[in-house]
Amino acid sequence: MLSTRSLFQEIYADDRAYQLFCSVAAGGEDQGGWENERITELTTDPVLAPKVARHGADERKHGRIFTQLLHKRGLEKVAIPPATDYCMLLERQGIGLSHDRLTSGTPLTEREVITYLAHSRVTEQRASEQMRQLVKAYADNPELDKAMRMISADEDNHLAYCHEELLRLTAEGHGPYVRHALESIARGEIRTHRDVGLAVMAELGRVLGWPRHQRLLLAAGLHALYLYDRLWGWRRMVSLRMPAKRNALG
Numbered sequence: 001m002l003s004t005r006s007l008f009q010e011i012y013a014d015d016r017a018y019q020l021f022c023s024v025a026a027g028g029e030d031q032g033g034w035e036n037e038r039i040t041e042l043t044t045d046p047v048l049a050p051k052v053a054r055h056g057a058d059e060r061k062h063g064r065i066f067t068q069l070l071h072k073r074g075l076e077k078v079a080i081p082p083a084t085d086y087c088m089l090l091e092r093q094g095i096g097l098s099h100d101r102l103t104s105g106t107p108l109t110e111r112e113v114i115t116y117l118a119h120s121r122v123t124e125q126r127a128s129e130q131m132r133q134l135v136k137a138y139a140d141n142p143e144l145d146k147a148m149r150m151i152s153a154d155e156d157n158h159l160a161y162c163h164e165e166l167l168r169l170t171a172e173g174h175g176p177y178v179r180h181a182l183e184s185i186a187r188g189e190i191r192t193h194r195d196v197g198l199a200v201m202a203e204l205g206r207v208l209g210w211p212r213h214q215r216l217l218l219a220a221g222l223h224a225l226y227l228y229d230r231l232w233g234w235r236r237m238v239s240l241r242m243p244a245k246r247n248a249l250g
């Protein structure tokens with residue numbers, strides 16, 4: 001029976017699949033780290049800047065963890081196919097702040113700070129859910145269990161921080177723009193999540209030699225998930241509530 005757990009076991013058991021999986025993960029984390037480092041430089045708010053810096057340091061740490069997991073197996077990070085590059089595909093759709101904007105020296109406007117936080121609110125929701133999935137899938141794996149739990153706890157903190165900061169900005173009168181930013185980013189993200197999921201599954205299917213019916217079943221699952229997100233699931237990505245853990249990145 002095909003389950004998320006058996007899928008991740010199969011990935012772990014195969015060097016090339018594991019190499020692709022860890023390379024995609026490390027690439028996303030490093031990119032997140034770089035973005036937060038740049039945003040730290042461009043943030044003029046002295047209260048927010050250290051939190052963005054902490055966010056960036058956490059993502060860099062996650063990138064190193066996935067790279068080290070590869071090294072433990074005697075493997076190196078590999079270049080990932082462009083269609084599996086979640087961060088790049090989001091940027092191509094105009095979601096979040098562009099590379100050009102982040103490499104410029106001009107401080108961020110208030111609206112750009114909202115864009116950054118809304119982008120993080122949506123993508124950290126995804127990261128938090130995916131890490132919980134990995135924690136469950138690798139709970140019995142002595143090599144991965146501790147690392148997955150640590151990253152998962154960090155992603156939950158990042159999500160809590162985004163909720164809190166966006167609620168602060170809403171209370172300061174930015175509610176309509178916060179709402180607009182969250183909704184437009186969530187719409188693009190769920191589409192990108194589907195496309196990247198399909199691309200990653202196609203690569204894994206090739207590497208692991210999955211039969212056609214298994215590939216079709218997984219693709220159908222991703223399309224169904226997309227439909228659910230479009231119709232209903234997007235709400236969980238745009239809602240704001242004060243987290244139980246306050247000042248998670250303070």
Ligand SMILES: [Fe+2]
Nearest residue numbers: 029058059062
């Ligand atoms: Fe991360």
Ligand SMILES: [Fe+2]
Nearest residue numbers: 124127155158
């Ligand atoms: Fe994160």
